[in-house]
Amino acid sequence: MEERSLRITGADKTFFNKITNTLTKMLIPTKIGINGMLISIKRNNLLKAFENYQKSNADYTGEEMEKRYDTAYEAYLEALDKYVLDSIYKKVKNNTASEFEKNALSKYYEITSLKENEYIEYKNRKQKYLLELDYEGIKVNGKEKLVERYNEFYVSKMDMLYKAILKNYSIKLADTTNVYESTKEWIYTKIFHTLEDYIQNVLPLKIQINDNDSLKDVMKEYEKYETYTVGKLDTKDNIEKNVVLLGISRKLFTHSLPLIVATQCYEKLLKDARILVQDTKIATKRERAYSMLINLIEDYNIKLLSTKVYWENTKDREEFKVFWNKYKEISKLKETDFIEYIKQKEILFIKNDMKKLNLGKTDYSKLEKYYKRKLIDYGVMRELKDSFISSGMYTGKVKNKEKCMK
Numbered sequence: 001m002e003e004r005s006l007r008i009t010g011a012d013k014t015f016f017n018k019i020t021n022t023l024t025k026m027l028i029p030t031k032i033g034i035n036g037m038l039i040s041i042k043r044n045n046l047l048k049a050f051e052n053y054q055k056s057n058a059d060y061t062g063e064e065m066e067k068r069y070d071t072a073y074e075a076y077l078e079a080l081d082k083y084v085l086d087s088i089y090k091k092v093k094n095n096t097a098s099e100f101e102k103n104a105l106s107k108y109y110e111i112t113s114l115k116e117n118e119y120i121e122y123k124n125r126k127q128k129y130l131l132e133l134d135y136e137g138i139k140v141n142g143k144e145k146l147v148e149r150y151n152e153f154y155v156s157k158m159d160m161l162y163k164a165i166l167k168n169y170s171i172k173l174a175d176t177t178n179v180y181e182s183t184k185e186w187i188y189t190k191i192f193h194t195l196e197d198y199i200q201n202v203l204p205l206k207i208q209i210n211d212n213d214s215l216k217d218v219m220k221e222y223e224k225y226e227t228y229t230v231g232k233l234d235t236k237d238n239i240e241k242n243v244v245l246l247g248i249s250r251k252l253f254t255h256s257l258p259l260i261v262a263t264q265c266y267e268k269l270l271k272d273a274r275i276l277v278q279d280t281k282i283a284t285k286r287e288r289a290y291s292m293l294i295n296l297i298e299d300y301n302i303k304l305l306s307t308k309v310y311w312e313n314t315k316d317r318e319e320f321k322v323f324w325n326k327y328k329e330i331s332k333l334k335e336t337d338f339i340e341y342i343k344q345k346e347i348l349f350i351k352n353d354m355k356k357l358n359l360g361k362t363d364y365s366k367l368e369k370y371y372k373r374k375l376i377d378y379g380v381m382r383e384l385k386d387s388f389i390s391s392g393m394y395t396g397k398v399k400n401k402e403k404c405m406k
Helices: 013-055 060-093 099-112 119-141 144-173 182-201 203-209 212-226 235-252 259-279 283-307 314-331 338-354 365-377 401-405
Strands: none
Touching (some): 013 144, 119 144, 144 203, 182 235
């Protein structure tokens, strides 16, 4: 049913406006009912096509089932898109929408604004948005059997969409392999935001419907992440949380966030951690930030660099080999003398990190001074007391040239 408008002249416009608004409010629920029925039919067709596709083998039948699944998925998305434009839009326009519906429409227009300049992100995020919108309705109003059926499809499709979104960000970072550019800051923010969004909304469902053994390592990292979901997080907490997100990404999004991009993300976090240490003035907070930086350096070397096969720079590879061999020797102390192990590990990490402080544009002079103080405290660097450095230029005249010549 479609609303028909009739133009009337020479009449009480206020009266007819009231009638029009009343009729519109009466017609909208009917429209929603029709759309809801259409979505339900398209959704059932989609789930059947998805289940058949999952059962099919990689032969002619499998290809045929994949085509049917793709066709059913497109029809389902069109029905959802029509629902947003026809039903939610009209409810918002006529001031009969709930807060959820108002937020849903606002988010819809936010995503469509990406279309002109970021089409790939728009295409994937619009699909993600429509699926999330329908999934919320299914969880509230759907039967348990329908929810179980939909969960399988939802996790499978969301995995594909998140991978596509992250891959798009990876491509944008591909041209900044070794140098961190401040102009790319927004990409790093989006990567970490997307990872957290997935871990909050999709991963718990994935763990629920999959065999626990296949996600055993991921579940351990997920438990770490959950500790950062309570209370207000400071800068240190956010860096630590992003390290956990990055660790999970190495298990779930290896191809979407390849090693080269993961390296850049780690280097971004290292930069943030170094700045935090050198800018923190309260001693206790600085020590906690320093401890976090040491853990991050270890995480970066163990989870990333130690797994790196191809190195663009041979010198970097050889330097890392020397570092890695020292680290393995120090690790042997862990069982026999834990305190000495911690001390030697910190000394190794500090010396190695000091070599990298002057490679970029950031001024790390305060951090370098802090590092040196640590090395002095550990007894591996001497402090020259009562020493001074003179600055400036000094000029003078030689009074007796003959004495100077002798």
